[in-house]
Amino acid sequence: MIYTTKIYMPDKEKFKAYIDGIYESRCLTNNGPLVQRLEKKLEAYLGVKNLLCISNGTDALQLAYRLLEVEGEVVTTPFSFVSTTSAIVVEGLIPVFADIDGNSYNIDPKNIESVITEKTCAIAPCHVFGNACQIDVIDKIARRHNLKVIYDASHAFDVKYKDKHILNYGDISIISFHATKLFHTIEGAAIVIKDDALYEKAKIVRNCGIDGPDSVVMLGVNARMNEVEAAMGLCMLEEEDIIQKERKASHEFYTRQLKEYVQLQKKNEDATQSYTYFPVVFKSEDEMNRVREALLEKEIAARQYFKPSLDTLPYIEHQSIMVKSRDIASRILVVPMHSGIEPLVSETIIETLKEIRSKNYS
Ligand SMILES: Cc1ncc(COP(=O)(O)O)c(C=O)c1O
Incomplete structure (x- = not known):
């Protein structure tokens, strides 16, 4: 896996x-x-x-x-x-x-x-x-x-x-x-x-x-x-430049492949871009679940970071509902950026979305 x-x-x-x-x-x-x-x-x-x-x-x-x-x-x-x-x-x-x-x-x-x-x-x-x-x-x-x-x-x-x-x-x-x-x-x-x-x-x-x-x-x-x-x-610090170079390449690949299909995180323009994670947000929870299952069939476990939305924690006293946080938490997947898996992940995401969306619009 x-x-x-x-x-x-x-x-x-x-x-x-x-x-x-x-x-x-x-x-x-x-x-x-x-x-x-x-x-x-x-x-x-x-x-x-x-x-x-x-x-x-x-x-x-x-x-x-x-x-x-x-x-x-x-x-x-x-x-x-x-x-x-x-x-x-x-x-x-x-x-x-x-x-x-x-x-x-x-x-x-x-x-x-x-x-x-x-x-x-x-x-x-x-x-x-x-x-x-x-x-x-x-x-x-x-x-x-x-x-x-x-x-x-x-x-x-x-x-x-x-x-x-x-x-x-x-x-x-x-x-x-x-x-x-x-x-x-x-x-x-x-x-x-x-x-x-x-x-x-x-x-x-x-x-x-x-x-x-x-x-x-x-x-x-x-x-x-x-x-x-x-x-x-x-030891890590000595290899940090190599690690970051690899992440950057994966990040740029995903951005090129996926930007037309999913919502990508809007970056702060006053800061440099981080290549640490690649979160993708789908149009609905159903789309996210379908993509997650399609990836799992290929032995790829993408995680729903960050779920649960923290306003739903059992030890938090009731406050107003954090609508946007709950919404993003329900539609997000963070995909792996390692092991050369990026082409298979992006292909699977695109194929699954094309299939779902063609049915929705037909
Ligand atoms: C945003 C954030 N804050 C805090 C922590 C807690 O760090 P640690 O696992 O080292 O206790 C993590 C760890 O994943 C994190 O992602």
Whole structure:
């Protein structure tokens, strides 16, 4: 079976060499030398400062709220991976959804201000599928209402907004380095913090509130990355340009083949294009289901990212229905971009749609 994502395995010999070093040093975790090296290399590669490696993206989101010491309601997107919402709930905050734009699939800034109340403390958008949010507009709203901004940039390793890496925006930006991501560390993530003092605090909070031998200075969590994960990251970083080149070619192929048949995500023109995912939206849920079945017959499992729409989660109190998010979630498929499968996927999509549509119009 071909799945939507395929985990990239970097050069085995290089990884083995790191593992040999880890065996020799017996240093497996606790802010080891490989984690520190990866942090410096990522800062240089991405052009960011104050980057810390974290155990995973979900922890990084939770850490962000904890660091900012916010209370109350967080205005967020209903269309993302579940952690964008669950981190808010786990930290004792209340997610309040603002519906997405039906073309970019990102939170629509026009819907943000109407749900801001005196209880709102932050805005938490996601650059979904690596498509940059309307950062300038969101920033203006945040400044007008004195709110923090936490960006979930988990899909945006390859994105610049107005010539700066996208992780530079917001009070805090996080990115997941989960095994399925464009850049990964098996499990892992990074948090990028604008304020220098908060960055220093994050180092302590990430380490259970410990700031030195026998000294616990604040309430913390264990959000440490380990040395094996950092070794994977160092190997991945060396091959990142090749990975991105391949994704770009697949992405461009799909765009050429499919643009007349399906809805493609409308990209933010102030940002560089991400080649991380290829989401396609069909005219109806029925079309999507028929295409998904046709692909499955050929052993290709395209995923319905992101379903469910997060306003339908069982632990969310009833709010207004996020009409656009639910609609896109019901009609979307993210197709695989690997293993040379792109021609077969696009042929299957086109043939299935032609068949369905010819029957509908006859
Ligand atoms: C948008 C988004 N946010 C957060 C996460 C959570 O990251 P992790 O799986 O590293 O906890 C993911 C992971 O897939 C994601 O896609």
